[in-house]
Amino acid sequence: MTSEANIDTHAAVGATVRARRRERGLSQQSLAEASGVSRKFLVDLEAGHERAELGKTMAVFHAPGLSLTASDPMPRGSDYDPARRDYAATFTQLISSQDFELAIKMLADYATASLNAGKPLLQRSPRLNDPHWSAALAGITKYTAHRLGQPAPSWTERVKPLNEAWMPAESYRTVREPMKKLTMSQTPAELAALNVFIRERSLATT
Structure with missing residues (x-):
């Protein structure tokens, strides 16, 4: 079953990537290598860094099978706030x-x-x-x-x-x-x- 999460802040992007990485049993280094980005970039992304490059962010999303969709805003939970x-x-x-x-x-x-x-x-x-x-x-x-x-x-x-x-x-x-x-x-x-x-x-x- 496909799950969805509302992503409308930098922190939400980071939380989503971190949750999927852990769900797949991946280390930060292994996901970074699979995405073609540095571990530092992934660390910054998971921490909600505001200057993360979109192209690299999309590569990180695609590596563990994540995708982005547009939807109406939903209340944010503690993982994102x-x-x-x-x-x-x-x-x-x-x-x-x-x-x-x-x-x-x-x-x-x-x-x-x-x-x-x-x-x-x-x-x-x-x-x-x-x-x-x-x-x-x-x-x-x-x-x-x-x-x-x-x-x-x-x-x-x-x-x-x-x-x-x-x-x-x-x-x-x-x-x-x-x-x-x-x-x-x-x-x-x-x-x-x-x-x-x-x-x-x-x-x-x-």
Whole structure:
């Protein structure tokens, strides 16, 4: 039976591709190779990147048997609406699968969605087993709350600073010293206080 999904945002495109890829048991690398695109392009596409090229996007759709049709708008579910996404479950899954590149992109997605929603979307602790990613999410939650002029959720106060400086980007690639210095100088205070370093421009696009 053929299933249909309404695709009217960049996030919906990414969610549809990601769901079909997982349904077919494909890794990001294998789908990228089958589509003739780079893994980075596929990571960006699944994360809802707004500048994804249409031709490459269509190639990714065709590889696992997806197609596009025009239809009347339908209500969007939590998979397509960042404001309703279960970020705790999302990060748990990404970190357990060691998909750190996409996890970093989802940090920015979480920050932007929280600012757009007018409140930090993680009002309860995500209860991650990894202290690094727990600190990153706590720092971003504090950062978004501060930008919105709100108190941060109480769970963020229970997260302790890391013993050493940590950049999430180092989870999957080498960060050169000049970029480390630039990142540390442009990290919001809420993250720096937890010894997590991400450039502010990489966090929020709103």
